[in-house]
Amino acid sequence: xxxxxxxxxxxxxxxTTVVAIVALLTAFAIPAVRTLFNSLGSAxxxxxxxxxxxxxxxxIAAKEQRYVGIRFQQDxxxxxxxxxxIQDSDIGAYFFRAVEGIQPVKLPDNIGVMDLTRVYRDYNxxxxxxxxxxxxxxxxxxxxxxxSDITDTTTFSIVFSxxxxxxxxxxxxxxxxxxxxxxxxxxxxxxxxxxxxLQVDQNQEGYDRNANxxxxxxxxxxxxFDPDLNTYPDLGLGPEPSRRRFVIYDKIQFGKVDPNRRxxxxxxxxxxxxINPYTGTIVSAD
Numbered sequence: 538x539x540x541x542x543x544x545x546x547x548x549x550x551x552x553t554t555v556v557a558i559v560a561l562l563t564a565f566a567i568p569a570v571r572t573l574f575n576s577l578g579s580a581x582x583x584x585x586x587x588x589x590x591x592x593x594x595x596x597i598a599a600k601e602q603r604y605v606g607i608r609f610q611q612d613x614x615x616x617x618x619x620x621x622x623i624q625d626s627d628i629g630a631y632f633f634r635a636v637e638g639i640q641p642v643k644l645p646d647n648i649g650v651m652d653l654t655r656v657y658r659d660y661n662x663x664x665x666x667x668x669x670x671x672x673x674x675x676x677x678x679x680x681x682x683x684x685s686d687i688t689d690t691t692t693f694s695i696v697f698s699x700x701x702x703x704x705x706x707x708x709x710x711x712x713x714x715x716x717x718x719x720x721x722x723x724x725x726x727x728x729x730x731x732x733x734x735l736q737v738d739q740n741q742e743g744y745d746r747n748a749n750x751x752x753x754x755x756x757x758x759x760x761x762f763d764p765d766l767n768t769y770p771d772l773g774l775g776p777e778p779s780r781r782r783f784v785i786y787d788k789i790q791f792g793k794v795d796p797n798r799r800x801x802x803x804x805x806x807x808x809x810x811x812i813n814p815y816t817g818t819i820v821s822a823d
Contacts, residue, residue: 580785583648584810584819590619590642591817595701597621597636604706606633606696606779609650610756613741617644617691620730620756622708628715631707631776633694635730641755649788652693652780653804683796688774695812696779703814709776710759718760725751731758734772782811 590607598605604624611617618641622633635641644650696706711717712728726732732754738744740752759774784807794803813820 580648580787583644583650583785586642586644587619587650588819590621591695591697591812594621594695595697595817597623598697598699599701602699604633604696604698604704605636606694606706606708608633608692608694608710609652609783610692611688612755613737616646617649618642618756619644622694622710625711625713625715628711629709632709632711632715634711634713634715635728637713641730647788649691649786649791650783651690651786651804652783653690653809654693654780685772688772692774693777693783694779695781697817701817703781703812703817704779705781706779707776708779710756710774712754712758718758727751727753729753729755731756733758781814782809784809 587607594605594607601623603626606622608620608622609617610620620641621636621639623636624630625632625634628634694708696704696708698704698706710731712726712732714724714726714728716724716726716733718733726736732740734757736752737754737757738752740754744752757772757774759776784804786804786807791799791803811820812818
């Protein structure tokens with residue numbers, strides 16, 4: 538008795554059909570994936586990230602019964618982060634450190650947040666004062682043309698009180714040990730978020746990992762004094778009041794604008810985002 542043996546597999550017609558279907562699905566899927574990635578790097582998504590961070594900061598403030606804020610700051614590679622910071626009365630009334638156990642939240646590489654408030658400081662020894670332009674946007678004749686200017690305007694904090702209300706509060710960022718930044722200071726902090734300039738520098742790739750003191754920290758802390766030079770280096774950082782508004786900008790577009798016309802041709806066209814002081818939510822964009 539002969540048996541008809543049927544071979545398993547696909548015929549040429551079936552294979553062609555499968556390939557066509559896969560190609561069709563791929564054609565539809567690629568734009569969808571591209572849209573997804575674009576949305577993750579959009580200003581709207583960043584606004585949602587900031588809203589979520591502010592809600593968390595308010596909750597921490599109520600739980601810990603201390604001032605808590607969101608610190609916006611760039612690392613040495615230019616990536617901007619949101620860092621949860623908390624007042625530490627053991628260091629001082631105006632000093633904040635990173636909240637332990639909460640890692641900094643990285644913003645999309647193509648999107649930045651800026652408060653548009655320039656800070657002017659008197660670095661003369663014995664007369665260390667801070668002057669700001671106030672709660673108004675920088676004037677059209679004020680340039681943001683240097684890295685120090687960009688660091689200054691992209692480094693700021695939003696602070697909430699123990700009741701969850703957004704407040705304007707003087708803020709200075711330090712490492713968790715409260716050690717000041719000084720080349721001759723032998724005190725070493727192993728804070729992996731904020732730290733002294735030397736330790737942050739040594740924590741970057743390319744520096745000697747066996748250096749003494751060892752590298753630690755992602756971001757420079759505030760307040761820099763070099764007793765050897767008897768002066769304050771201009772790093773675009775320092776004590777200043779917290780903020781109540783900001784803008785979200787496209788780093789690629791910002792980089793294409795003439796540095797002398799960044800305000801006139803680009804920044805002044807952006808929507809200003811405000812925060813409701815009682816709810817901590819974004820309430821408007823003009």
